[in-house]
Amino acid sequence: MSGFGRGWLEGVGAGWGDVLSEPAVAAALRELRGELEVEWGSGVAVYPAEGDIFAALRLTPLERVRVVIVGQDPYHDVGQAHGLSFSVPAGQRIPPSLRNIYRELAADVGCGVPGSGCLTGWAEQGVLLLNSVLTVRAHAANSHGGLGWERVTGAILGAVKARLGGVVFMAWGAAAERVLGEIPERHLVIRSPHPSPLSARRGFFGSRPFTRANAFLVAGGGVPIDWARVE
Numbered sequence: 001m002s003g004f005g006r007g008w009l010e011g012v013g014a015g016w017g018d019v020l021s022e023p024a025v026a027a028a029l030r031e032l033r034g035e036l037e038v039e040w041g042s043g044v045a046v047y048p049a050e051g052d053i054f055a056a057l058r059l060t061p062l063e064r065v066r067v068v069i070v071g072q073d074p075y076h077d078v079g080q081a082h083g084l085s086f087s088v089p090a091g092q093r094i095p096p097s098l099r100n101i102y103r104e105l106a107a108d109v110g111c112g113v114p115g116s117g118c119l120t121g122w123a124e125q126g127v128l129l130l131n132s133v134l135t136v137r138a139h140a141a142n143s144h145g146g147l148g149w150e151r152v153t154g155a156i157l158g159a160v161k162a163r164l165g166g167v168v169f170m171a172w173g174a175a176a177e178r179v180l181g182e183i184p185e186r187h188l189v190i191r192s193p194h195p196s197p198l199s200a201r202r203g204f205f206g207s208r209p210f211t212r213a214n215a216f217l218v219a220g221g222g223v224p225i226d227w228a229r230v231e
Contacts, residue, residue, distance in 0.1 A: 012057045073141070089117075092118075154179075169183055
């Protein structure tokens with residue numbers, strides 16, 4: 001396995017690099033690396049692949065973040081996780097929560113329902129698709145919760161909150177609210193139930209998060225996200 005700072009962090013830009021090199025965060029990453037290498041070395045399947053663990057930071061540099069969508073942890077079945085919250089690689093079956101996100105997208109924006117579950121197009125436009133826990137053991141949801149990722153992703157979110165420009169934070173469900181914590185008033189928080197089939201009908205449908213986000217970005221002098229461009 002590659003040493004700390006290589007492999008999983010390769011290609012992460014300077015803005016995020018500054019955050020991840022802060023002493024407390026770097027210490028957490030060293031501990032995480034050790035835990036993961038034990039699992040990798042014993043043949044345990046961990047998702048996503050090492051090079052995709054920080055895909056969200058690689059695709060969305062700190063200085064380009066305009067929207068944050070927080071998830072819990074990666075998908076835990078073969079071929080699904082690739083480092084972006086709610087997203088799956090092109091060709092994979094679209095998961096239920098993302099299917100509901102697309103249903104609301106089509107109703108809100110007036111576009112067609114995307115045929116791909118890959119959200120790299122959002123990430124490349126400044127949508128940070130960040131899970132609060134960045135790895136998971138195969139077929140064991142939230143198996144790496146409490147392993148130490150929360151300290152790392154908390155620092156990542158803290159760096160976004162510290163930005164002077166207005167950022168949109170999507171707080172979808174109580175878990176996302178807890179992860180996001182306090183948000184400075186210069187930013188916009190869009191709150192709704194989670195898009196899961198268990199809760200989407202309780203207020204996620206009809207919440208219009210995509211047009212609300214774009215209205216805020218445009219009012220601040222920015223350009224809107226092309227939400228119909230997912231890949």
